[in-house]
Amino acid sequence: MHSFLFSNGEHGLHREERSSASSQELARLFDKAKVCRNCSLAASRLNVVFGEGDPLAEIAVIGEAPGAEEDASGRPFTGRSGQLLDKILEAAGFSRQEVYICNILKCRPPGNRNPLKDEIRSCMPLLLEQLQIVRPKVILILGKVAANTIFENSLSLGAIRGKMKAWRGFDCCCTFHPAAVLRNPRLKKEWMEDMQLMTDHCETLGRKKNARENEN
Numbered sequence: 316m317h318s319f320l321f322s323n324g325e326h327g328l329h330r331e332e333r334s335s336a337s338s339q340e341l342a343r344l345f346d347k348a349k350v351c352r353n354c355s356l357a358a359s360r361l362n363v364v365f366g367e368g369d370p371l372a373e374i375a376v377i378g379e380a381p382g383a384e385e386d387a388s389g390r391p392f393t394g395r396s397g398q399l400l401d402k403i404l405e406a407a408g409f410s411r412q413e414v415y416i417c418n419i420l421k422c423r424p425p426g427n428r429n430p431l432k433d434e435i436r437s438c439m440p441l442l443l444e445q446l447q448i449v450r451p452k453v454i455l456i457l458g459k460v461a462a463n464t465i466f467e468n469s470l471s472l473g474a475i476r477g478k479m480k481a482w483r484g485f486d487c488c489c490t491f492h493p494a495a496v497l498r499n500p501r502l503k504k505e506w507m508e509d510m511q512l513m514t515d516h517c518e519t520l521g522r523k524k525n526a527r528e529n530e531n
């Protein structure tokens with residue numbers, strides 16, 4: 316675990332209480348998502364893939380939409396992509412359990428096609444509510460489609476990655492989707508660079524926070 320995590324002096328009971336409250340809020344939102352029919356993907360889904368992880372995670376990981384394995388299991392980032400994501404998170408010092416993982420869309424687009432504009436418009440409120448509950452310090456955005464959707468542009472991933480970007484009050488780091496790295500292992504070097512960028516940023520945030528606390 317990285318030292319910036321839980322560096323705000325909030326240990327023990329107080330964190331447990333906040334974690335329990337956040338879990339309950341997420342469970343309430345999940346119940347709402349399970350019966351959501353706000354777009355046509357409700358008709359073809361097997362499961363709503365809501366998200367999972369630490370309800371007070373300091374890092375949220377966001378992909379574009381569930382694939383076939385996620386649709387079948389109801390869990391985000393399973394299968395080979397998920398295993399690779401777990402490995403890169405571990406290499407950067409984070410376990411899957413201490414981040415919060417979800418997608419922009421909660422239901423699988425048929426044939427894994429890209430999300431459509433009306434699907435994104437329909438599903439974005441769920442993502443925003445999840446983020447308001449978890450309140451991560453940093454968001455790791457996986458893949459060009461997710462990055463283009465969040466930043467509402469059509470830039471290449473090469474033009475977006477390599478720097479922190481602000482979105483709705485969150486600090487975001489964009490990198491390759493694990494499926495892209497599985498297809499092209501040469502992307503691993505840049506992937507590691509992006510993870511380092513995110514880790515360095517987290518540590519800077521932790522240092523600033525500690526300095527503020529020491530002043531008070």
Ligand code: SF4
Pocket residue numbers: 348351352353354355356357363420421422434437438
């Ligand atoms: S993708 Fe989102 S908006 Fe569409 S049905 Fe599923 S939960 Fe509802």
